Amino acid sequence: MSADTLNLAAEGGGGLFTPGGPGFEAPSVGIFFPEAWSWGDYGAGSPYLGGITKYAVLLLVATALTLLFLWWTTRKQTKVPGRSQSIGEIFFLFIRTQISRPMMGVKGDKYLPLLISLFLFIFAMNIMGIIPFLQLPVPSNLSYPVGLALIVYITFIVVGIRAHGGVGKYLKSAVVPSGAPWWILPLLVPIEVISNFMIRPATHAIRVFATMFAGHLLLATFAAGGWYMFNPSAGPVFGTISVLFSGASLLAFILFTAFELVIMFLQAFVFTLLAALYIGEAQEAH
Template identity: 55%
Template sequence: MSADVRTVVAAAADGCEDPHIFNDFGCGFEAPTTSLFFPTPWLDFGLPATSGITKYTALLVVSVLIVIGFWFFTTRRAKVVPGRGQSVAEMLVVFIRDQMVRPGMGKRGDAYLPLMVTLFLFILTMNVMGIIPGAQLPVTSNLAFPAVLALSIYLLWNIIGIREHGFAGHFKGKLVPGGAPAWILPVLVPIEFISNFVFRPVTHAVRLFATMFAGHMLLAVFAAAGFYLFNPDAGGILGVISVGYSGMALVGFLVFTAFELFIMGLQAYVFVLLASFYIGEAIEGAH
């Protein structure tokens, strides 16, 4: 049983002798709560607005090491005729270039390809931590991590826009729609400001965070429910029914784990694709 499931089961067992279905102790099902996403700090520095060293910190470090290790072992002996590892790395780079970077930035996007490749693999690794036994906590289910990544892209978007078109040109292009009559600008400019300079980085971060948060919560519900429903000691037909219910919960857990793995990859793809479009927009200066 994973650490997260044990936490859920322990919470369900609080005040109950037997936290399973079909018992005489009044133990109902206790669904997982958001406490799953607030692990106890291993080391608390007492700084305001910080949570110290937690499981998130450890998994973040592990994710960084995995990404570094991937590139080290696939490219340390790069050859003209690639081996298996180098082929995988090259396929990943070509996929990100052709499916994310160039559609958003064109050929000029090749200069930003190393950033986008690293960003994709880093986000994917942090996401996948949610289904690895012993880890089972996606790093991106903590809003702080997607927010920092989104803020980095937001700053880069502004820096590139100012570098390419000047300070006035960049902000005018994002605040004043082309061809709009002067009389409507007092209405349009605030709307464009909120849309481009407020909602854009917020939605970029929240999309990734909310998906990973909801997916992990769903898997936790299936895991806790499977344990609660498993009660062969109920005896007779009730024991058989409980095992059947638990089996269905297990199937649901496995199905949604596979689906969640797909969503993890999709969210990394969407985040990098949007980042490419944002930077491409800054390069072109289009509104």
């Protein structure tokens, strides 16, 4: 929001029904590009030493939350599990029965540490968008889901090469459909190359990015709109109407926040599910 809008809000309301007041200024994509926190002129000549972004801080927070959960659920391993161990076992079984086993079978059990870490880390990064005073999902910056998709990309290629006994055999399995007649291969092989090695990692990253980006922008719009409409000083009639409008926007904000939490969980689930699918496919013949 502009400085004029913020000043008006500080005086007791938004801009609705205020003669000559500022119009509503919806949040823009600028909210996804926070300025780096700098420490003076130190390192001003270098882009790597000039400050630290909010994304980097939230990434550290998400990493700490992930490690804390793993430590809390595994610190005391006993035959009769306590509360923390029980929660950890429930989560372990959820990943194994809903993701690993359906996508990779028993062979996928050795990849459970990777899948569990991916799910927890992505979910922790996602919920940064609804935690008060943080309120910025880390995957809304494309570089972070691209980094995770790249890890999965490298993993399933390495797994495929090992499973098939060489680069050539793996590539043949990945891009040459079994049983396809030779005369159609010039058409199918390029399609398989583009699909498996270009579109697959791109959509893997963009899916979570686009969802977090759009969801956060929607929540920011409801929050800004609700505050803009809250103007009880506009008089008994218009003031009441503005409060009602603002209350409706607040209710929508709360409902969409709950909905966004579900989406955050589902995006972590889908990202992990696709990672298991890609690794599982790399282990098998085409």
